[in-house]
Amino acid sequence: MPTHRIVALACLLFAFAGCATRPDTTTPPTLLLVSVDGLRPADITAERMPALNALGDAGVRAEGMRPSYPSLTFPNHYAMVTGLRPDRHGIVHNSMSDRMLGKFRTSDRGAVENGAWWGARPVWVSVEKAGLRAATMFWPGSEAEIDGVRPWQWRTYRDATRAAGSVTQVMQWLNAAARERPRFVTMYLDQVDEASHAHGPDSHEADAARREVDDAIAMLLHELQRSGRLPGTNLVVVSDHGFATVPAGNTIRTTDMAPADVAEAVSDGQAIGFAPRPGKTAEAERALLGRHAQYECWRNTELPARWDYGTHPRVPAIVCQMDPGWDALWPGKYDWRQQHEAGIEHGSHGYDPDLPQMRASFIASGPAFREQVKLPVFDNVDVYPLLMRLLRLPAEPNDGDIAPLLPALKDRP
Secondary structure (H helix, E strand, O other): OOHHHHHHHHHHHOOOOOOOOOOOOOOOOEEEEEEEOOOOHHHOOOOOOHHHHHHHHHOEEEOOEEOOOOOOHHHHHHHHHHOOOHHHHOOOOOEEEEOOOEEEEOOOHHHHOOHHHOOOOOHHHHHHHOOOOEEEEOOOOOOOOEOOEOOOEEOOOOOOOOHHHHHHHHHHHHOOOOOOOOOEEEEEEOHHHHHHHHHOOOOHHHHHHHHHHHHHHHHHHHHHHHOOOHHHEEEEEEOOOOOEEEOOOOEEEHHHHOOOOOEEEOOOEOEEEEEEOOOOHHHHHHHHOEEOOOEEEEEOOOOOHHHOOOOOOOOOOEEEEEOOOOEEEOHHHHHHHHHHOOOOOEEEOOOOOOOHHHOEOEEEEOOOEOOOEEEOOEEHHHHHHHHHHHHOOOOOOOOOOOHHHHHHEOOOO
16 A cells, blocks of 8 residues: 555544644635546445545545436536536536537537636635635636636646646645635546446446545645645545446437437437427427337426426427436447447446436545534535535525535534
8 A cells, every 4th residue: 555545544544633733723724625527425435445435434424415417527517616506507418509609518628618608606716706716626617717717726627637646736736835825726536437437337447547546535635644734624525426337238329319300419428408400399309208218308398397407598498318327329429339339338427316326425524524424415516505614705696505514514503
C-alpha cells in the first residue's frame, strides 16, 4: 500500500483528533467538492476503495443519492451546484436542441463554453460575486461565462487527465497564499464512468479505475494533512448517478423506434427525445407512445410526475425511457458498436432515477460535519443548500431541501 494511503487512513481512523493540527478558527473553512462520475454507493468498500470507505466511516455517508431525471452526467452535475432540476436549469440532457442556440453536445466545445445554455446561478458564481474565489478542476458549466462571471481559476475538461494530476492541481490552489486561496474548489474525476461505460461497471477495468480514484483520494487526504489544510477543509464527495450493466446485444437503433423521416431523435442512449417532423406528429405518436418491449414513451406533458420533467422548451415533444440494461443509439453509433464491439458487455446510466442501480454516492467530512453519521437516501438537489450553508452564503431559489442533511451537521438550528 502506498505511503500516502497509509498516512491518510491513519488520519481518518483517529478522526482528525491527533493526526492533524487543530483548525484555524479565524479563517472560514475551505469547501472542496469532489465528483467521482458514475460511482455506485455499493462500490465504496474496504476492499475496493479503502481510503474513501474510511472517510465515509469516519464522517458522513449516505445510503445513496437519488439523481434528477434524466440520470445523466451534465444534467445532474449542474443540478447539484444550482439546486434546480434539469427541467428548470435548462441542461435537460447531454444532447439537446434549442430553437435559438442550435444543438448541444458534450463534445462540442462551442456549446459547452456558451453561457446561454446554462440557466441559473451555480455555486462558483455566487462565490465570486461575494468577493471570494472559486476554482474548478472540471465541472459541467464551469467552462462557460455565466451571469458575466467565470471562476477565478478553471480548467478545460480533458478526458485523458489522470486522477493524481487533478489532485496536484487542486493542492496548488489550496496551498496558495491566504489572500489568494479559493474558498470553493471542485474536482471532477471521470475514470470510473469511462471504464464502466466501455466494459461494464463490474469489470476488471472498472475495478482498476476505482483503485486509481481511491489512490487519488488517499493522496488528496495525505497532502491536505501534510500542508495543515485538512482540519480547515470541508470535503464533500459525490457522484452523479449509478450504473447498470448492458449485456451484449441489448442495443437497438433509434430509427427502429421511429423512422428518421417521421421523427428526429434529438438524443440517444437511455432517455431518448423525439421531435416529430412537420406534419408527422400523429404518425410519430402512433409509432412511439406507450409500452414497447424494451422501452416506454410519453408526450412531454404526460411524463411521470415524480420525474419533475417535461416543461422546459428544450425537452422534445416525445420522451422515451429505455428499460435498465438497454441502449438505443443513433444509427451511426449503433453500426460502429456492431462492427467493433459486438459481443462486448457495456455499462449505462440514464435510467429511471428511482431504480436502486441509479443511486449516486455521498460522503462528507470536515469541521462542519459530525462523525460516524449514516443518512438515508436523499435527492441530489439537496446538495446545493448544503454547499451554500457551508460557504455561509445565501442560497438562490432552488428545488433542494437541507432538512435531510441537517443530522450530519454539527451546527444545527
